[in-house]
Amino acid sequence: MSDLIESIVILGGGTAGWMAASYLSKALQHKVKITLVESKAIPKIGVGEATIPNLQKSFFDYLGIPERQWMKHVNGAFKAGIKFVNWKKTPAPGRENAFYHLFGNLPSCDGVPLAHYWVKKHKEGFAEPMEYACYPQPEALDAKHAPCLLDGTRQMYYAWHFDAHLVADYLKQWSIERGVTHIVDDMVDATLDDRGHIASVSTKEGRTLRADLFIDCSGFRGLLINKTMKEPFLDMSDHLLCDSAVASAVPNDDARVGVEPYTSAIAMNAGWTWKIPMLGRFGSGYVFSSKFASREQATADFRALWGLPESHPLNHIKFRVGRNARSWVKNCVGIGLSSLFLEPLESTGIYFIYAALHQLVKHFPDTSFDQRQIDSFNKEIAYMFDDCRDFVQAHYFTTSRDDTPFWRANQHELRISDSIKEKIERYKAGLPVTATNLDEASYYDNFDYEFRNFWQDGNYYCILSGMGWQPDRVLPVIRYRQSSLDKAEAMFRDIKRRSEELKSSLPTNYHYLQSLQNGRASAHRQPHQTEPSSFS
Ligand code: TRP
Numbered sequence: 382m383s384d385l386i387e388s389i390v391i392l393g394g395g396t397a398g399w400m401a402a403s404y405l406s407k408a409l410q411h412k413v414k415i416t417l418v419e420s421k422a423i424p425k426i427g428v429g430e431a432t433i434p435n436l437q438k439s440f441f442d443y444l445g446i447p448e449r450q451w452m453k454h455v456n457g458a459f460k461a462g463i464k465f466v467n468w469k470k471t472p473a474p475g476r477e478n479a480f481y482h483l484f485g486n487l488p489s490c491d492g493v494p495l496a497h498y499w500v501k502k503h504k505e506g507f508a509e510p511m512e513y514a515c516y517p518q519p520e521a522l523d524a525k526h527a528p529c530l531l532d533g534t535r536q537m538y539y540a541w542h543f544d545a546h547l548v549a550d551y552l553k554q555w556s557i558e559r560g561v562t563h564i565v566d567d568m569v570d571a572t573l574d575d576r577g578h579i580a581s582v583s584t585k586e587g588r589t590l591r592a593d594l595f596i597d598c599s600g601f602r603g604l605l606i607n608k609t610m611k612e613p614f615l616d617m618s619d620h621l622l623c624d625s626a627v628a629s630a631v632p633n634d635d636a637r638v639g640v641e642p643y644t645s646a647i648a649m650n651a652g653w654t655w656k657i658p659m660l661g662r663f664g665s666g667y668v669f670s671s672k673f674a675s676r677e678q679a680t681a682d683f684r685a686l687w688g689l690p691e692s693h694p695l696n697h698i699k700f701r702v703g704r705n706a707r708s709w710v711k712n713c714v715g716i717g718l719s720s721l722f723l724e725p726l727e728s729t730g731i732y733f734i735y736a737a738l739h740q741l742v743k744h745f746p747d748t749s750f751d752q753r754q755i756d757s758f759n760k761e762i763a764y765m766f767d768d769c770r771d772f773v774q775a776h777y778f779t780t781s782r783d784d785t786p787f788w789r790a791n792q793h794e795l796r797i798s799d800s801i802k803e804k805i806e807r808y809k810a811g812l813p814v815t816a817t818n819l820d821e822a823s824y825y826d827n828f829d830y831e832f833r834n835f836w837q838d839g840n841y842y843c844i845l846s847g848m849g850w851q852p853d854r855v856l857p858v859i860r861y862r863q864s865s866l867d868k869a870e871a872m873f874r875d876i877k878r879r880s881e882e883l884k885s886s887l888p889t890n891y892h893y894l895q896s897l898q899n900g901r902a903s904a905h906r907q908p909h910q911t912e913p914s915s916f917s
Pocket of ligand 1: 433435463482729836840
């Protein structure tokens with residue numbers, strides 16, 4: 382008898398469920414019997430999703446689905462980064478209270494991130510913000526330009542906004558065509574065998590579903606991983622205070638105001654609001670702490686932000702923050718919200734799904750379920766989550782806002798890990814924040830490398846300098862080297878030149894997306910791994 386896994390049951394038909402079904406079906410060469418059970422009763426969560434650039438390479442390319450194909454089915458739009466609005470107590474005079482967190486690499490000059498040369502200029506009175514000096518994209522984003530030329534040639538790194546329901550529907554069709562069995566039914570109970578593995582799941586309509594491996598994609602309920610396997614959820618609400626959201630889709634007059642090619646994260650009285658533009662509308666939601674704003678207050682603030690009438694339909698979401706102690710227990714693996722949840726401030730939700738799938742495939746078991754494989758998987762997921770939690774948390778304890786009890790609590794009451802404390806200290810000392818800082822485009826080519834080094838110095842620089850934090854002093858070594866300083870000046874000039882070029886050559890995002898929907902423009906003909914030669 383074979384010791385290979387012969388059957389998988391996936392519980393849950395949301396984004397995580399269908400991403401798991403399609404990815405595993407492809408990875409196992411359609412040889413393992415996969416059954417997905419989608420609940421009738423449980424609504425899917427998702428009011429506009431924002432992603433990160435490796436989604437194409439690590440997920441859709443893996444399935445063999447070109448960008449332009451899936452984008453059209455899911456109301457896909459471009460996102461070249463995140464604009465953080467109102468996160469500062471006092472913005473620089475004459476400037477909008479906003480900064481960008483951009484995709485792509487912060488360039489280096491003679492082995493030192495260019496941002497250090499910017500710090501020197503900044504301390505000498507140079508007023509231009511870090512990201513405008515060190516990256517070529519910001520002015521094109523201000524002008525709401527698309528990240529590619531009309532012929533599809535990519536000019537900067539970008540990711541996507543879309544409607545996650547449509548992604549689930551699209552992948553559902555793709556998976557069913559490739560042999561995944563789809564059942565619409567609700568789980569009522571599960572049985573365990575004598576090893577404590579899940580033996581079967583029974584359903585409302587009287588089915589008994591047996592499998593070697595069970596994937597829990599049942600969302601916050603964690604029906605299998607938490608309820609059946611009784612794995613404890615590690616609550617991290619002492620690290621991050623937000624636990625609720627009120628969300629909606631808001632109509633947008635594209636022709637008049639354009640379509641922003643970025644996600645916005647707008648700081649509020651008791652949290653922040655996401656804005657995820659797509660054609661014709663944007664998804665938006667106010668993520669808040671129920672300790673600091675009642676549902677009524679948050680709803681009123683959210684309506685006021687966009688001028689929404691009382692009749693406008695809203696979605697209320699309550700979430701848990703943290704992760705399961707182990708995401709894989711015996712023959713049950715949690716993927717998506719059943720496994721972990723971090724507020725969407727850095728667009729990591731969808732990434733967590735395919736990152737877990739990538740790790741699951743790397744660690745894919747046979748029926749012996751070798752404990753070392755399971756432990757290694759769990760370690761990777763815990764590292765991924767805690768590292769992202771820390772990065773997101775850093776936004777809250779580095780902001781200068783102290784105008785409401787919520788922002789004051791963030792400054793004084795958070796539990797902060799040693800690892801992020803050390804990184805912030807390194808930043809302040811002018812040291813490299815992360816041990817590795819790839820200066821080359823290849824960052825997005827190697828998923829395992831990016832997985833392990835997810836936040837690079839550029840990410841820390843965008844957020845911390847955006848919040849108004851500068852290192853205490855100019856990195857001494859660059860002050861010894863006039864040639865490096867000259868070289869940096871030339872790089873700054875080159876970035877300005879490139880910025881002008883982008884502004885004058887790129888179509889508006891609105892125009893591009895419209896032609897994409899009408900079938901005229903093509904989405905990146907250029908594969909993501911080759912950077913256009915003019916990119917600096
Ligand atoms: N490695 C990720 C990337 O560059 C880091 C990241 C996650 C990120 N969310 C982001 C970078 C949002 C910029 C904006 O894609």
